[in-house]
Amino acid sequence: MTTTAVKADYRLIDSTLRDGSHAISHQYRMDDVIQIVTGLDRAGVPVIEIAHGDGIGGSSFNYGFSAVPEKELIAKACEVTTNAKIACLLLPGIGLADDLREINEMGVKVARIATHCTEADISEQHIKVAKSLGLEAIGFLMMAHMNSPEGLVEEALKMQSYGADTIYIADSAGAMTTEDMKVRVDALVQALEVPLGVHAHNNLAMAVANSIAAYENGAKNLDGTSAGLGAGAGNCPTEILAAVSSKYGIETGVDPLALMDLAEEVVRPIMPRAQVIDRAGLILGYAGVYGSFLLHAERAAERYGVSQADILFELGRRQMVGGQEDMIIDVALELARKHAEAEATGGEA
Amino acid sequence: MRCAILGSGNIGTDLMIKLLKARELDGPLDLVALVGIDPASDGLARARRMGIEGTHEGPDWILSHADELDMIFDATSAYVHKAQAQAYQDAGIIAVDLTPAAIGPKVIAAVNLTEHLDAPNINMVTCGGQATTPMVYAIRRAVENLPYAEMVSTVASKSAGPGTRQNIDEFTKTTSTALREIGGAENSKAIIILNPAEPPIMMRNTVFGGLPEGTDHDAVIESIYAMEKSVQEYVPGYRLKNQPVIEEGPYLTPGGLVPHRAVVLLEVEGAGDYLPPYAGNLDIMTAAAQRVGEAIAGHKAAQNEGASK
Structure with a gap:
């Protein structure tokens, strides 16, 4: 059961300190955590997610090393918060059930267990451990555009059977139209006994519209990040979602003005660049590519002298899923080799 | 016997x-x-x-x-x-x-x-461990010390059975231990990803090794190629998908700051004895x-x- 001071029509989960971590290459400092948690907590956000962008244990060669060990940051968030619950994301195959035991000791209250949208059965062990610890367990199906409404229902029911308290679908590639979102949410809300949540990305500039559409079709949890900080062209911006919800007469229980202050005064100053939909960001949504690949592809393109857009398109063509960042190097090397071969034979590069 | x-x-x-x-x-x-x-x-x-x-x-x-x-x-x-x-x-x-x-x-x-x-x-160990530990060892034998090594294994969803799925932590923990105990890395991490693409993808494994200051990069590359041949003696479908590369960092690994990393991109094609060739994870x-x-x-x-x- 979740209760907030004000009766909200949906529960807002802010992921600035988790999904936002991608956009700053996992360089969060202790002071950032203190300021962002304090700001979100004051604004009335009920749940704050924090972890490496790829979940607990994500600090690695493959996804980028954290500047500060994430468990130190998580412990600090638990210490600083007054009302908001602290949540962590964990991807089975990257993080361990043992990690859940550790974060439970720190005071984390919510565990989001994430899998690709067709692989829910790898979450059984971790959802059950989370529940046995007394954590709220959220099953989180990523890249939801790659599965049909019926397919998502099948996977969500598995997570529900393992004990998940809430099921989320994530448009991790920011690839869904409002119609795509509606049919999925509709099917899931009808099939599930537990509440549904939606995590949207903005690669097609649809994040806020899709989140509102998800709410109107029965989703009871929505995700955002401050100033949209996050993978790809960014997430659904929490302060905009709150403002738009208010215009629709949807009660969020949060203070949009306090969220605007946080975005402007705390988050924008630490952003290495504005969260805009440039060509590469748009390609992610257009070709259905995992958002976190963006900056890794940019670095590989520069290193091997190939086009970032070509890398992203090829990753989409190969149907790569979240977590396969190593394949960005693979694709870049292949493109570089093809260019070299074409030049050697005098063909078209 | x-x-x-x-x-x-x-x-x-x-x-x-x-x-x-x-x-x-x-x-x-x-x-x-x-x-x-x-x-x-x-x-x-x-x-x-x-x-x-x-x-x-x-x-x-x-x-x-x-x-x-x-x-x-x-x-x-x-x-x-x-x-x-x-x-x-x-x-x-x-x-x-x-x-x-x-x-x-x-x-x-x-x-x-x-x-x-x-x-x-x-x-x-595990299929991923059999595929990647040799390459960690190959890097290790060409360097003074190997502060950190990491493997990422991606298998086709169809070739990952219920045993693997229900107990995915066993896979990562056992594999990670092998990278240290047998591969010779001082610190390690193992990651497994399932990919449902159709037609199913070949098993892919990537090895990253953190290279300390003063490493002879050519010796590392040479050692990796030699190991490819050793594994091919019993797994003919084991191959370097792309040439091994040394990338410049620095990287703040759990074993400390290193200036470079070696990246080894592997593919394992199965012999197709029982399951199709994409299930190289079973074959190895x-x-x-x-x-x-x-x-x-x-x-x-x-x-x-x-x-x-």
């Missing part, structure tokens, strides 16, 4: 086909039975068609036939193996363990094949287990010969 395979799923059945092929070529392993628990299993039916015992009586069958067996290959699950390992040992049966139970010493066929030939129980496991079984058989034969002289 008389042996049986326990577990009639994908791995057990693939191993059966490999061992029966080798027996025809006068290999040292005499496979007498495939032992499962499901009477309707496809693997058991196939065993009977191929002329060996195919029984669903499980570990009990093994223990009641202990006098007729020298060795078993256990392709059940970590739980089942943990529960029975002592009983096999008490019965005098050598166990080659293909589950991630990690009871006996770990063996990676291309690295420490001959180190534990007298052990009563040998652990084959069964090929490595066969190699270990044959090495033990050779070792015991040499011992007996020595004793009879």
Whole structure:
């Protein structure tokens, strides 16, 4: 059961300190955590997610090393918060059930267990451990555009059977139209006994519209990040979602003005660049590519002298899923080799 | 050496086909039975068609036939193996363990094949461990010290069975340990990803090694190519998908700051004995287990010969 001071029509989960971590290459400092948690907590956000962008244990060669060990940051968030619950994301195959035991000791209250949208059965062990610890367990199906409404229902029911308290679908590639979102949410809300949540990305500039559409079709949890900080062209911006919800007469229980202050005064100053939909960001949504690949592809393109857009398109063509960042190097090397071969034979590069 | 395979799923059945092929070529392993628990299993039916015992009586069958067996290959699950390992040992049966139970010493066929030939129980780590530990070792032998190594294994969803799925932490923990204990890295991490793409993708493995200051990069690359050849001796479909590269950092690894990293991009194409070629993860496991079984058989034969002289 979740209760907030004000009766909200949906529960807002802010992921600035988790999904936002991608956009700053996992360089969060202790002071950032203190300021962002304090700001979100004051604004009335009920749940704050924090972890490496790829979940607990994500600090690695493959996804980028954290500047500060994430468990130190998580412990600090638990210490600083007054009302908001602290949540962590964990991807089975990257993080361990043992990690859940550790974060439970720190005071984390919510565990989001994430899998690709067709692989829910790898979450059984971790959802059950989370529940046995007394954590709220959220099953989180990523890249939801790659599965049909019926397919998502099948996977969500598995997570529900393992004990998940809430099921989320994530448009991790920011690839869904409002119609795509509606049919999925509709099917899931009808099939599930537990509440549904939606995590949207903005690669097609649809994040806020899709989140509102998800709410109107029965989703009871929505995700955002401050100033949209996050993978790809960014997430659904929490302060905009709150403002738009208010215009629709949807009660969020949060203070949009306090969220605007946080975005402007705390988050924008630490952003290495504005969260805009440039060509590469748009390609992610257009070709259905995992958002976190963006900056890794940019670095590989520069290193091997190939086009970032070509890398992203090829990753989409190969149907790569979240977590396969190593394949960005693979694709870049292949493109570089093809260019070299074409030049050697005098063909078209 | 008389042996049986326990577990009639994908791995057990693939191993059966490999061992029966080798027996025809006068290999040292005499496979007498495939032992499962499901009477309707496809693997058991196939065993009977191929002329060996195919029984669903499980570990009990093994223990009641202990006098007729020298060795078993256990392709059940970590739980089942943990529960029975002592009983096999008490019965005098050598166990080659293909589950991630990690009871006996770990063996990676291309690295420490001959180190534990007298052990009563040998652990084959994981498919990802068999694919990547050789490359960690290859980097390690070319550097002063290897502060950190990491592997990322991506397998086709279709080739990941329920055992792997329900217990994915066993995979990452056992693999990560092998990267340190056998690969020689001081710190390590293992990651596994399932990819549902159709047609199914080939098994992919990537190895990252953190290279300390003063590393001879050419020596690292040369060592990686040499290791590719060593593994190909028993897994013909094991190959470098792209040339190994050294990337400039710096990288803040759990083993400290390193200026460079080596990136090894591998692909494993299966021999297609039981499952299609995309299931290279099964193939590298069964090929490595066969190699270990044959090495033990050779070792015991040499011992007996020595004793009879």
